[in-house]
Amino acid sequence: MAKNVSKLNSKIWLSSPHMSGHEEKFIKEAFNSNWIAPLGPNVNGFENDLENYLENKTHVAALTTGTAAIHLALVLLNIKENDEVICQTKTFAASVNPVLYLNAKPVFVDSEKDTWNMCPNLLEKAIKDRIKIGKKPKAIIVINLYGMPYKVKEIHTISQKYNIPVVEDSAEALGSQYNNQKCGTFGDLSVLSFNGNKIITTSGGGALVSRSKEVKTKIIYLATQAKEPGLEYSHITTGYNYRMSNVLAGIGRGQMEVLDTYVELRRKNYHYYKKHLGTINEIHFLDEPEGYYSNRWLTCMVLETNKIRDDIQQLLEINNIEARPSWKPMHLQPVFKNYPKYLNGVSDNLYQKALCLPSGSNLTLAELDKIITLIKQYFE
Numbered sequence: 317m318a319k320n321v322s323k324l325n326s327k328i329w330l331s332s333p334h335m336s337g338h339e340e341k342f343i344k345e346a347f348n349s350n351w352i353a354p355l356g357p358n359v360n361g362f363e364n365d366l367e368n369y370l371e372n373k374t375h376v377a378a379l380t381t382g383t384a385a386i387h388l389a390l391v392l393l394n395i396k397e398n399d400e401v402i403c404q405t406k407t408f409a410a411s412v413n414p415v416l417y418l419n420a421k422p423v424f425v426d427s428e429k430d431t432w433n434m435c436p437n438l439l440e441k442a443i444k445d446r447i448k449i450g451k452k453p454k455a456i457i458v459i460n461l462y463g464m465p466y467k468v469k470e471i472h473t474i475s476q477k478y479n480i481p482v483v484e485d486s487a488e489a490l491g492s493q494y495n496n497q498k499c500g501t502f503g504d505l506s507v508l509s510f511n512g513n514k515i516i517t518t519s520g521g522g523a524l525v526s527r528s529k530e531v532k533t534k535i536i537y538l539a540t541q542a543k544e545p546g547l548e549y550s551h552i553t554t555g556y557n558y559r560m561s562n563v564l565a566g567i568g569r570g571q572m573e574v575l576d577t578y579v580e581l582r583r584k585n586y587h588y589y590k591k592h593l594g595t596i597n598e599i600h601f602l603d604e605p606e607g608y609y610s611n612r613w614l615t616c617m618v619l620e621t622n623k624i625r626d627d628i629q630q631l632l633e634i635n636n637i638e639a640r641p642s643w644k645p646m647h648l649q650p651v652f653k654n655y656p657k658y659l660n661g662v663s664d665n666l667y668q669k670a671l672c673l674p675s676g677s678n679l680t681l682a683e684l685d686k687i688i689t690l691i692k693q694y695f696e
C-alpha cells in the first residue's frame with residue numbers, strides 16, 4: 317500500500333503530497349506511447365474517473381490549475397469589466413484573483429459559524445444592497461473551506477431567487493458530501509484543485525466541473541487557445557492555454573484509486589486530534605452539522621485567544637512542525653482592500669484564533685502523538 321516517506325525526525329508538514337505507488341504505471345504508459353502533450357488518454361481517463369466518482373451527470377474538464385478553472389468559469393459566465401462578483405471573504409486568494417484578471421470587482425461576504433462558509437443572510441443582504449444601487453452581482457463564488465460543505469440549500473435558494481449563478485470552489489473538498497451528494501456537483505460550475513497540498517494531487521492541476529457535454533466542450537475549446545476546427549489556425553475569440561498535460565493526468569489516475577482511503581485517513585486525523593485535545597477548555601473544533609460529511613482536508617482548531625494560537629504555532633515551529641493560521645480573509649488583504657464588503661466578525665475572529673494542524677493522509681500515529689503531546693504540555 318501507501319509508501320510512507322515522512323520520517324519522525326524530519327519536518328512534519330501541514331499537508332504534503334502522498335503518492336500511492338499506483339501513479340507510475342500511468343506515467344510509464346504516457347512515456348511509452350509518447351503522449352507527453354496537453355491531451356491524451358490519461359487526460360480522458362482522469363476525467364472519466366472524476367465523472368464516475370462525482371456522479372450526478374457531471375462533465376469534467378481537466379485543466380492546469382484550480383485557479384485556471386475559476387478563471388474559465390468566470391469567462392463562461394460572461395463576467396466583464398466592472399461587473400460585480402460576490403466572493404466568500406474567508407478563503408485563499410486563488411478564489412478571487414481571477415475576478416481581477418477580468419477587471420471585474422469582488423464584493424466580499426463574511427461567513428457563518430456552523431461551516432465557516434458564506435453566510436446566507438449576509439449574502440442576501442449584499443445582493444439586495446447591490447441591486448438597490450443598480451449593480452446586480454453577476455456571480456457568486458462560494459467555498460467548501462477546509463473540506464466542509466457550505467450551506468448548499470440556503471445559498472442555492474438565494475441564487476435561484478435572484479437568478480445569479482454559483483461558482484462552487486471545491487478545491488479543498490474533493491470527497492466531501494452534503495446530504496450524500498458529492499461536493500463539486502452543486503455549483504452551476506464547480507472547481508477542483510490537484511495542487512501538491514490538496515487531498516489528491518497531480519503536482520499541479522485543476523478541473524472545471526460542468527452540468528452538460530456542451531459546456532465541457534466549450535471549456536476545452538477555451539482552454540486550448542479557442543482554435544476553430546480545421547487545419548488553419550483560425551480564432552474568433554480570446555483563448556487560453558489551460559489544458560492539463562497527459563503526464564500529470566497519469567498521476568491523477570493513480571491518485572483516484574486511493575482517494576476514498578485518503579479521505580478516511582484525513583478524517584481519522586481530525587477525530588484523533590479532537591479525541592485528545594477536544595477536552596481542553598481553550599480548544600474548539602468544528603463539528604459536522606447534520607447531513608454534512610467533510611473530507612477534513614485540514615484539521616483546524618480555534619483557540620480561546622490570539623495569544624494562545626500564536627504561542628502554539630511557535631511551539632510547534634521550533635519543534636519542526638508546520639502549523640498555520642487559517643486563511644487571512646480577503647477583505648483584510650491590501651490587494652483587495654478597496655472593494656465592498658459585508659461583514660459580521662466571523663472571519664475576523666477565525667483569522668485571529670484558528671490554527672491549521674498537520675493533516676496529511678501520510679501522517680503517522682507517532683507524528684500525531686508528538687503534536688498532541690506538545691500542545692497538551694503547553695496547557696499544563
Ligand SMILES: *Cc1c(COP(=O)(O)O)cnc(C)c1O
Nearest residue numbers: 381382383408410411487509511
Ligand atoms: C488551492 C485552492 C485554489 C487554487 O487551486 P490551484 O490548483 O492551486 O490553482 C482555489 N481555491 C481554494 C479555496 C484553494 O484552496
